[in-house]
Amino acid sequence: MSTSARHHLEARLGDRTASVCVIGQGYVGLTLAAACAVEGFRVTGIDVDEGRVDALARGELVVPGVEEPLFVQASESSSLRFASDFEDVATADVVVICVPTPVTDHRPDLSMVESAARQVGERLRRGALVVLESTTYPGTTEHVVAPLLERARFRAGRDFWLAFSPERIDPGNIKFGLRTTPRVVGGIEQDSTDLAAAFYGSVVDNVFPVSGCRTAEMAKLLENTFRMVNIALVNELAVLCGEQGIDTWEVIEAAATKPFGFMPFQPGPGVGGHCIPLDPTYLAWQSRRDTGRPFRLVELAQDINAEMPAYVTRRISDALAERGVALPKARILALGVTYKPDVGDLRESAAVATLAQLDRRGARITYHDPFVPRLRSHGMSLRRTPLTRANIEAADAVVVLTPHSEYDLAAITRHARLVFDARNALHQRGDDRVVTL
Numbered sequence: 391m392s393t394s395a396r397h398h399l400e401a402r403l404g405d406r407t408a409s410v411c412v413i414g415q416g417y418v419g420l421t422l423a424a425a426c427a428v429e430g431f432r433v434t435g436i437d438v439d440e441g442r443v444d445a446l447a448r449g450e451l452v453v454p455g456v457e458e459p460l461f462v463q464a465s466e467s468s469s470l471r472f473a474s475d476f477e478d479v480a481t482a483d484v485v486v487i488c489v490p491t492p493v494t495d496h497r498p499d500l501s502m503v504e505s506a507a508r509q510v511g512e513r514l515r516r517g518a519l520v521v522l523e524s525t526t527y528p529g530t531t532e533h534v535v536a537p538l539l540e541r542a543r544f545r546a547g548r549d550f551w552l553a554f555s556p557e558r559i560d561p562g563n564i565k566f567g568l569r570t571t572p573r574v575v576g577g578i579e580q581d582s583t584d585l586a587a588a589f590y591g592s593v594v595d596n597v598f599p600v601s602g603c604r605t606a607e608m609a610k611l612l613e614n615t616f617r618m619v620n621i622a623l624v625n626e627l628a629v630l631c632g633e634q635g636i637d638t639w640e641v642i643e644a645a646a647t648k649p650f651g652f653m654p655f656q657p658g659p660g661v662g663g664h665c666i667p668l669d670p671t672y673l674a675w676q677s678r679r680d681t682g683r684p685f686r687l688v689e690l691a692q693d694i695n696a697e698m699p700a701y702v703t704r705r706i707s708d709a710l711a712e713r714g715v716a717l718p719k720a721r722i723l724a725l726g727v728t729y730k731p732d733v734g735d736l737r738e739s740a741a742v743a744t745l746a747q748l749d750r751r752g753a754r755i756t757y758h759d760p761f762v763p764r765l766r767s768h769g770m771s772l773r774r775t776p777l778t779r780a781n782i783e784a785a786d787a788v789v790v791l792t793p794h795s796e797y798d799l800a801a802i803t804r805h806a807r808l809v810f811d812a813r814n815a816l817h818q819r820g821d822d823r824v825v826t827l
């Protein structure tokens with residue numbers, strides 16, 4: 391590509407006259423689209439879900455977790471429009487793909503990335519920058535996305551620029567958002583890296599360019615695998631500590647006083663959300679595909695985390711038995727069913743998996759969650775129970791699975807016969823009505 395084409399795009403990025411298409415208006419894509427619009431770019435948020443597009447166009451924030459002030463500001467800026475067709479790609483300077491990358495039948499499912507890339511490839515214009523943000527295994531940008539964009543007419547790096555930049559956003563995190571979380575970018579050649587860095591530099595404070603797409607893809611998998619494996623480590627430790635009569639949480643707190651070389655992770659019913667439990671599967675799958683070797687730590691950690699709902703259930707059963715109550719027929723009131731506090735996301739929720747175990751063992755389950763009026767999962771169909779004093783008193787055990795910050799756990803404990811605190815949310819010791827994982 392000519393130097394003047396590069397300068398042209400740099401100039402348009404610099405004075406914010408560049409037009410941007412963001413493909414996929416979920417949590418990741420909508421946040422980016424809104425941030426770009428607020429920054430002054432002309433943005434089209436494209437999604438195949440027409441209902442979602444219509445609602446967003448009406449100004450309804452139908453995507454949980456996206457910052458409302460950001461969305462309102464972007465909607466009012468008149469720089470942001472939404473579409474269910476891909477027509478605006480034909481005139482876009484920058485196209486960012488943020489579609490889901492789930493795991494289907496225990497393997498990476500890139501069907502939505504492929505479909506989005508195909509649609510973009512049919513319309514892409516010479517001199518545009520395309521960035522993939524969806525989490526995936528190394529090689530996807532070069533070997534899966536590039537050929538679909540190139541088709542017969544273009545070559546990546548010659549006719550358009552191509553990069554990978556992983557989204558690292560942490561739902562519900564009020565300290566680190568899109569702007570304050572540093573960005574890793576890696577292009578298929580240096581100009582692609584530089585232009586992607588220039589684009590993200592307009593909406594993110596710190597950009598960290600790396601030597602290529604595969605490094606950027608792998609960095610994302612390392613981050614999430616690191617988290618998943620360390621959670622498995624403390625979960626296994628929690629099981630051992632439970633057997634040895636040692637307070638796991640005190641152990642972690644003590645270890646965390648070391649000012650270097652240690653980072654605390656908390657045990658619980660498992661890992662949830664649609665990133666931490668699934669992204670390491672991309673790594674493990676690629677290792678087996680390309681080397682024939684398992685990625686042992688990932689597979690072991692997945693097994694350990696998967697056993698936690700059964701372990702939590704056993705501990706609840708033991709705590710009830712000590713009070714003369716058998717788990718079958720015991721009335722359990724579960725607090726919080728989403729995968730983490732203060733978000734409304736049920737995907738891969740270990741709290742739900744724990745409820746399913748309790749259900750299977752014959753317990754009579756009710757639940758409360760401010761975000762979930764109705765729970766249909768694992769063959770259960772439950773309606774939210776009001777969190778009244780009578781309901782708390784009637785339960786044989788109140789089980790804290792996901793401690794949303796609106797819960798007054800101290801007040802709940804005063805009326806409960808037994809509280810099983812799977813997250814150490816109460817930090818309560820010495821009260822024999824409170825049992826901590």
Ligand SMILES: NC(=O)c1ccc[n+]([C@@H]2O[C@H](COP(=O)([O-])OP(=O)(O)OC[C@H]3O[C@@H](n4cnc5c(N)ncnc54)[C@H](O)[C@@H]3O)[C@@H](O)[C@H]2O)c1
Nearest residue numbers: 414415416417418437438439489490491502506524525557
């Ligand atoms: N949510 C997070 O916290 C997070 C964090 C980091 C990375 N990621 C990664 O970012 C990617 C997107 O995640 P998300 O949470 O925003 O997903 P999401 O499920 O919230 O939204 C994805 C959107 O993409 C749309 N879509 C699907 N196929 C499409 C297509 N072919 N063309 C256009 N739109 C299409 C869907 O209708 C949906 O609205 C995934 O790879 C995910 O792993 C997510």
